Amino acid sequence: MAGMAGAIRLGLVGIGKIARDQHLPALAADDRFVLSATASRNAQLDQVAAYPDIDAMIAGAPELQAVSLCTPPDGRYAQAASAIAAGLHVMLEKPPAATLSEIAALEAQARAKGVTLFTSWHSREAAGVAPARDWLADKRIDAVRLHWREDIRRWHPGQEWILGPGGFGVFDPGINALSIVTKILREPLLLQSAWMEVPEGRASPLKAELAMRSGDAAVTADFDFLQTGPQTWDIEVDTDKGMLKLSMGGSVLELPGEAPQKAPDREYARLYDRFAQLVAAGDSDVDVRPLQIVADAFLLGERRVGEAFSF
Numbered sequence: 001m002a003g004m005a006g007a008i009r010l011g012l013v014g015i016g017k018i019a020r021d022q023h024l025p026a027l028a029a030d031d032r033f034v035l036s037a038t039a040s041r042n043a044q045l046d047q048v049a050a051y052p053d054i055d056a057m058i059a060g061a062p063e064l065q066a067v068s069l070c071t072p073p074d075g076r077y078a079q080a081a082s083a084i085a086a087g088l089h090v091m092l093e094k095p096p097a098a099t100l101s102e103i104a105a106l107e108a109q110a111r112a113k114g115v116t117l118f119t120s121w122h123s124r125e126a127a128g129v130a131p132a133r134d135w136l137a138d139k140r141i142d143a144v145r146l147h148w149r150e151d152i153r154r155w156h157p158g159q160e161w162i163l164g165p166g167g168f169g170v171f172d173p174g175i176n177a178l179s180i181v182t183k184i185l186r187e188p189l190l191l192q193s194a195w196m197e198v199p200e201g202r203a204s205p206l207k208a209e210l211a212m213r214s215g216d217a218a219v220t221a222d223f224d225f226l227q228t229g230p231q232t233w234d235i236e237v238d239t240d241k242g243m244l245k246l247s248m249g250g251s252v253l254e255l256p257g258e259a260p261q262k263a264p265d266r267e268y269a270r271l272y273d274r275f276a277q278l279v280a281a282g283d284s285d286v287d288v289r290p291l292q293i294v295a296d297a298f299l300l301g302e303r304r305v306g307e308a309f310s311f
């Protein structure tokens with residue numbers, strides 16, 4: 001981030017948990033980017049020009065070339081639209097927006113303006129995902145099971161937005177599993193049925209189960225946001241050559257008869273690498289398939305009301 005000549009001058013928007021945990025270290029380690037400004041209502045960083053919101057940042061920092069949005073998905077459309085209108089390249093945290101129509105509109109705006117739009121899916125960059133995809137390429141896939149069970153209070157303390165409208169609830173982590181399976185399976189993923197449990201007085205679910213298909217394979221998902229004790233982010237794929245298992249969110253890969261493969265976490269380094277490449281090539285990468293499945297679950301799924309929840 002040392003301000004190399006030619007580095008992309010980037011503004012980071014929404015300085016919360018993921019910005020601090022992952023985006024700042026990844027940017028600091030990548031000399032193709034220089035962090036020029038931040039936009040956050042309640043947070044600022046030492047030595048970096050700080051603005052309360054993206055419009056103030058765009059007005060006050062005309063040197064910016066790109067923005068990376070780490071705000072909650074509901075509200076990102078207006079932020080991304082402002083950035084695109086100002087001629088800035090845009091990288092979006094997952095889920096890329098609150099609705100599919102927002103993403104379609106942003107894609108058209110980015111194309112018209114000639115800037116890069118990148119809907120990032122960090123879990124696809126987990127170490128086991130690309131080798132899993134390669135291993136599955138010539139296998140018959142019989143069944144796929146996604147188990148994504150984590151403790152909302154531990155990973156999202158006080159994030160009231162996550163249970164609000166457009167907060168996705170348990171689909172906020174669950175969409176990471178969907179981003180991996182849409183990457184590793186050859187056939188399109190189609191939702192067949194779903195149910196979800198929304199706590200009384202909230203808009204988004206704490207639990208959901210999905211039944212899907214990919215070609216001839218049944219794909220099931222169980223998403224639980226109230227898992228205490230051991231946390232589970234596993235994907236099991238039954239094939240004609242045995243079971244493939246991805247665990248720890250895709251970072252550990254187990255193939256039949258082999259020792260588990262594990263590599264250091266480089267998810268966000270790889271996302272910024274991809275963003276730099278897209279900007280250099282003048283391309284966009286807009287993949288909404290994980291969001292489509294979540295939207296389909298809201299269209300097709302049975303809603304149950306569960307017990308009230310507080311953080």
Ligand code: NAP
Nearest residue numbers: 014015016017018040041042043070071072073093094095
């Ligand atoms: P967070 O801790 O709540 O941070 C989001 C930040 O956005 C807030 O600190 C807030 O900063 C700003 N913001 C702007 N408008 C807001 C609004 N209407 N409501 C709440 N905050 C608003 O959330 P996060 O965990 O970083 O998640 C942000 C995005 O990253 C989500 O899409 C999430 O899925 C994704 N993500 C999170 C994780 C994780 O481990 N938490 C992992 C991967 C991806 P100001 O108050 O200063 O404006």
